[in-house]
Amino acid sequence: MITEQLISPKSIVIVGASGNPEKPGGKVLHNLIDHGYTGRIYAVNPKEIKLNGVQHFKSVKELPDADLAIIAIPADQCLETVEILLTKGVKAFIVFSAGFGEIGDAGIQIEVKLRELIENAGATLIGPNCIGVIQESYKGVFTTPIPDYYPDGCELISSSGATAVFIIEAAALTGLKFSNVYSIGNGAQNGVEEILEYMDEHFDNVSSPKIKLLYLEEIRNPFKFMKHTMSLIRKGCHIAAIKSGHSEAGSRAASSHTGALATSDDVVRALFRKCGIVYCSGREELISVAGIFQTKEFKGKNIAVITHAGGSAVMLTDALSANGLNVPHIGKEIAGDLLKQLNPGSSVENPIDFLATGTAEHLDAIINFCESYDGIDAMVVVFGSPGLINVRAVYEVLLNKMETCTKPIYPVLPSVVNAAEEIKFFLNHGKVNFSDEVVLGLALSHVASTPKDLFNKAKLPEMDHVTVRSIINASPSGFLDPKASLELLNAIGIDAAQQCICHHHDDLLKGIFSLEFPIVMKVVGPVHKTEVNGVRVNIQSSQEALTCFDELMKIPHAKGVLLQEMVSGEELYCGAVKSGDFGHLVLCGLGGIFLELIRDTSSALAPVTSQEADYMIKGLRGYPLITGYRNRKPLNEKKFNEIITRISALVHLFPEITELDLNPIIAMGDTMKVVDVRIKIE
């Protein structure tokens, strides 16, 4: 819950204020004054504080009414202080003090009481254990630097105060603009989800900042997080986020392939993809992605790399090509006229290299060409100075073109020493400089690979719910037996290989009649059958089947033998695993006994739409195998898509299913048959 008094307070009390700017209570006081806070400032400290524009009080009891209190006193004095402040009408609290939840039980107790006190009074709490908040009207942090405030600049929400500072510092030299900053600390009342909720519910299409950057240490309420980030993105916002550490994915016994494959990072990535959030692994990537957001919209995949520095261009081209973007060949046939305008020895192959002697006019001609050539969607210009010439004229052209071209241009101006003045001149025009071409390449690929249109509500496929419910209700916790598993697949409309179970030679011989040779025989009982030599394929005769039966029944824990039609084709995989509050993660990939070794899988959070499933399938490295690799028949992609959405709907509707593997699903042309299924319920 965020109150108006947190956003634009008419008066601010600093409890634990100090004249010494090396203390939090002193620094915040200076930050408020130095950055032009126009409301009333009250400083509380038993010792006198003499500062222009600040009214001093010896104790909180003496204070007049106020809107916002910033608290920088020991944790054990906070409750009493807050109680008094509430009687003064304070409706927003920023608590810098540490010594709460982060220190264990004793701290947790005070933190809970603090939150209850504040919440019951209908007030807002930011922190404790945070660096504060930056808003247009006031800079309520005890740290520097304080970025200039731009109403359309990036909003930053950070679980860690220090990381927020590092992000702001790293961005300072890039020209990235900021607006509001929220350091949430322990997030006793307001975590990232609540700040996002506030941004969403108070979103104004004209005046609200459109870029949100998140540094997250935990996602406590994935549904709330998803609801508000999706809604903000639908309203035209761009969100990029770093998630550090492990999520609340819950501990899982890796008894299924899916359980062993899905890491907590996969779950977070899947959540981000579902929401349309660009995943970043660190600060530099986050800043570069924000810079991309702040530039014209990037559509398509074809990039022109324009430079006078061959090495940078090659590194960038490698980074782009390795991450799904294209640096398409251009060449003389298409750009012959352009080549004539450049110095001899220049190249228009892409990278477009106009050599160390390249001029502003050359750059102008190159950008004009790329702007009008349909084969290019965006340009990266890497241009520094070895210290010989002044590059200002080049940067003037760049500035002009960034303004007038319809395609985005990303500048990498690496000479932060040699061309320091010229870069300053460039940044003063409100543009962003990308500090490193490889990081930019990664950031572009993250933006390009984040789906923007997966918002359709999942239309759950039709299935026989009554049968599924009765199978689940009738089964004890643990793995469903093969018969129940098969019935369940039947009820949800997924084809399986023909099969039967036998326990003696008699029913083995009967079972063989219902199948055609060759057949497959598997031990029933052990979970991982191949590991105990419990899968025998290509059994050609009844005699062979009888011998095989005897061998399989000797395997420890063998309860019976499964006879199965032998299916040939490519092996695919689909699975699902329950991931704590995030719901189920659904995975697909190329299947078989080497699934965990090859790890070619993609994932999404249930319920998975058909569009998402399509995205998952196309994201597989082995996708060409599905479309027909080396003259093999293509597989029925639509059917694979349907299996994924059906499994997703199943686990979504029946959350008792904690782990599920279909591995392999054997696919040949139009048919897809599950030959091994594992379903665990709890």
Ligand code: ADP
């Ligand atoms: P597990 O996963 O317990 O080791 P599977 O039933 O998945 O056992 O079988 C292992 C491998 O045997 C499969 O990946 C597949 O290559 C092959 N296989 C299993 N069943 C069949 C079948 N019905 N037809 C053809 N090959 C099969």
Ligand code: MG
């Ligand atoms: Mg298997």
